Amino acid sequence: MNDQINETNSNKSFWKLINEYEIKIPQLQRDYAQGRQNDAAIEQIRDALIAEFYDALNGGNKLVLNFIYGDVRDDVFTPIDGQQRLTSLFLLHWYIFKRSGFNEGVELLGKFSYLTRDTSRRFCERIKDVELDFTKDNIKEQIEDTFWFSGNFKSDPTIQSMLVVLDVIHSTFINLDDFEFIKNALIGDECPIIFLWLPMEDFNNSDDLYIKMNARGKLLTDFEIFKAKLQNSQYMEMILGEDVSAHDKVVYISNYNNRFAELFYSRFQNKFDDAMMAFVQTYIRDDYYSKASESGVPQKDYRDEYKKIVKMNGSVFFRFIAAGGNGYSQVVKPKQIIAHSLMKINLLLEIFSEHESLDIRKTINKNYYSEEKIFSKNSSDMTFEETVARYALFEYIYKFGYPTLEPEVEAYNNWKRFVYNMVRNTDFGGRPEDSCEAMTVFRNLVDALGSPAKKEILQLIESFDLSKSTAEMKHQLREEKDKAKLIIKSEAWECLIINAEEYFTDGQIGFLMSFSLKGDDFDIAMFEKNFDTAKKLFNPSKNLNESCNSSLFERALLAMKDETKGHTGHLLKQKNSTTTWGFYQRDYGKLLSNRDGGIKRNAMHYLFEKLEDSSNVNSDLNTIIDSVDDTVFVGKDAWKLPFIKNDLFGILLGRFKFRNCIHLNNENQEILLLAGTTVRSYSMELNTLLLSEKLRASGINSGKLQLHMYMTGELYDPKDGFPLRYLSYKGYKVGYYITNRLEPTKLFCLKDSRDNISQYDDNEIFDKILKM
Template structure:
């Protein structure tokens, strides 16, 4: 029978666990198995470090098969995992000073209750090792393998035993992973709330004779993880669709249909996606199962959000027990799985696609991501997969590629341009997609109708899709025109800002749908084409030529208005990063919603006569800018300000100071905007007067960044510092070195308007005068010398 147990309970229940002679050597610790070893250790570490009440616990290590032979439990599959657990018990007991407790549990009459009979040397080593308690703490040990091999009970000949070598290698790696932990031994042996368990399976209950299984195992062919899943899943399917199997099964009982297909057609389908090292596609199938389960959860069930979080977690390996115990192997999941496999494997090609092209979804690329990294699928990809699966499941017979393409265009636009922060957001999108099932084959007409609202996605994007659906219905080139706009790699289907520039109000979508008629749609063609041409050129330049024509667009837009969005306590000059809060995409979304960003974009584009000769127009916008904020004026005059920080962040302090940030915090490197812009222009102007110019970046809020002017004078180094003073318009220029200036230097500075304050020679300067005052200082020295 099957039961969930722990390593400690297994020892306690059977008295002795013996790796039989027919098994191979311990391999999990070998150098060539480092990926498997490290992944397994990470899973064990993560599980042991989680709080007892964590819902993802226990970590299930899947099945251990075995039987009782001569009074000992002999595992026929699970040897590698059990051996690693044995070593981990020994190691963590040592780390936590509990070696005597462990020895009382696993040693009887001087013999280890966990034994290796593969070869005598392995058995003797395990016996000696189980009794060994190091005389130093784990924290004092630098080389655990060296410590063990240096013991008097360790025979030199053991170095040739592959099991012993692998065990020592595993202990070395455990030492790297667990040496700084504490209290994990208690978690490891906790039987009331175990952190790590496995399923113990009696062979007789698995319909396999011991002889047959031993022969399989002796040949190195134990059941693979998917074969284990398949055997139990087929039994589960006997209870699904009892009355009538799905149409896809052609009247065949579901379990029989699945069993036959997975061994024939579907097996051939998965073969190109097999692991080249193991020649199996187990992981690919199990990953597909996980992804299908994710997109078939009931969107109206409150538990779905938790289910999605669990399924997207890498902490849990896919297994039948995990899927079954959570109730995830339901009819909807089974129907979706069979439908997808039947559809994808239907053609002569490796993967049968149903969309006419990859504009709205690259089916093969998504499938590859599902097979290789299901837990890394983004929320946007999962929403797309849910819509994709929904259409194939609910469209019997031949797939209408035109209707499918229209559906996936809407699904992808909605998913790509909705912000997802947690599984609950995705669950709402699943619900919205399910609402649309009756209209999948005529989605555009539905969206353009008075009942065409969609829940679970960005309200602005839903409004945009409804208006675009209405425009498409007019013909007149609108389908091609909108498709051309949506295809821009930066817009990715979100072009509400263009509609807004044309005067369409996305916030009043129902009224707009009623107002828009053929004549109105015709009037929109010319402005839409103009704004699309401007936007396309602008974002092509921003992405491809950021320091050339792209910079020209940025400066011209800043000359028109202050469009910088708030990002926490900062404002951002924006980057081309697509998904971040400081990217241009955020500005476009804000423009689609109306307000100042849309007004500034429209105002700039309205000044572009011809997007093909835009450079002169942009230059004119920049040169003619007047009566604008001083900080904008400084940036326009100093384009290098755009290159200062990784994220182009600015901080406007409460007292009116303006700072450029290297990253996102004032406790990192930062510069004061006006002195930084002055540094860029003054470096060459001060040089003829013997001054070198150095910019000092502050790294905390306790100091002010600013400009150093340095030159030699009468055998000393005269060093001046210019920084912001008591307000945004007030700066001070003072002599920092030498601390005790000579009379000649004092005379020059007083002649230049410097005064003594608190022991410093200093001069108060207005922001508008900082450049002229710096040059006046330089000239004062030139006059004297």
């Protein structure tokens, strides 16, 4: 800021400033915003600031409001930066002086004026004389009820903002008894609320000064505010010891100003300060809330609070840690948890500062995580999966340091492989409670490790008690326990397992292992054969290989024995639906997952057995379809036979395309083929569709045959009970009645041009239409 800022600056209280100068907010300044409503960020700043006022005036730490600077001329101070804080201080003093009956002080506050609008200026003059009943809950309404508060005052945004702030001050201070003590603190030489005052001179025009300074000036960042508060907090004693000196505190904080700042600057450039703030916030957040989860705090109590942390500014976040978190009674010694987090952060950043690149050398071919990429992403922008992975890896590095020796590197790579498999195959679903539970599991595993050794990591995984896992993680953890046992058992198993994990992107190979069970043991030869079959069918993403015909695959899979209760073991339930199933988007990976205990993938197991040693997968799939025993598909399985025998996947339904999702209801007798993914989309009834296909195959005039679709799950027209989905031909309509009888007869109905309805069985209706 060159020579325009005086070399001499001082700590100053609002009372001292207004005793020396008039304070005039210039026209070029924006409206007072700290009372703005319907703005969550402003509300957070406002509430935190007034709470800090309260704490400082009631024996808390001294509150320093950073730099306030501006033009001094003819005993008038025109702020360039600090308008919002000065206005809040003006309102605080007005309230305290009014409550304490300090009329001389109220009169002196008349030297504070707003020039942005005439109404703002007159409001600051008028409120000196307002008489209030402080036993009432609301200040704003009382001022608005005064005779002079006209419509122009009500439309002034600065005034409305001031009134909101006065109400917050009132609600914060209302129950205090000794306002004389508070008033004396505000006007005393040792006022606990001060700011750094920088008078500026030698500008010919104050408007010019305002424009130039706002183009060049820079406020303290959130992280600078947080560091300043941390340096003067009790956490310094908790981290560095009770006998910590002022010098030690400065050295501790200087790491963030120098060494750690360079670490972040090399990756984030001018956004390095925000990235440091986010790193500190999220690491403390993850430690604290994972402990809250482990301590039994109900999920509903912390799931929303977890999300708020990264939205806190420096002051608000410091208040969060100063209070020891959210005050959950179940969390024991919360400040020690936060202090330990700060110690972790410091050590991790010391470790990372020693390495130009953070990536740790690979001993396994597969790319799991890049430590460099993890660290180089702003922590506040991470997904839950990324957050959990970072936490699990950094906890290990915190405990054992950056691995350099070969055994240490190999051990870390096995830990990273385990973390990758667990995180990739756990559905966090945007739920912070699930990520908190996962971080607890990883932290406890790291705590239980005695040394950075590969065998010890594998033994720890093998012996892990599943009852201590989370519901979401246990499916994959069971697989990892089995794999750890086999890797310990032999190098041959280790080679096979690593190769299979490297082939499949998600590292989930539980289906290969379950298909290879012989009694209670895994058979290595069966595993090799199943892995070979899997590679013939699926690519690394578990989509079908391009050489494999998807329709043949799906029809052959439907022909396999179904051991699920609903006889829908070959299909996936669609989101937000209890009756919609399908091969939508052909996400076969879900049919191979561990999530349902393996029941749904049993059908896939039977298919693998039939394709064992296959040299031509499509030819063998065709053979499976051609050899289907029709008599097996009865009852709840009867709907599958038409799909197996007829190539219905992806067919056109009139002007729509079948999206390979079906609606199943009424003991699987109600079958609707969907043109979307839920029953709310257009759909066609299966038996009606099959009749239309049979008629077209017979050679009738297809141009006169039309399918009529319908939306939603309603089946019949409420007026006459005729099906809402039907085919039309030469003025006649043909539909199908759906019942829950397993062997229905005469369920087709025909409506003529006079709306007369008659019923027919399958053969009768076919012959009837052919003769039209």
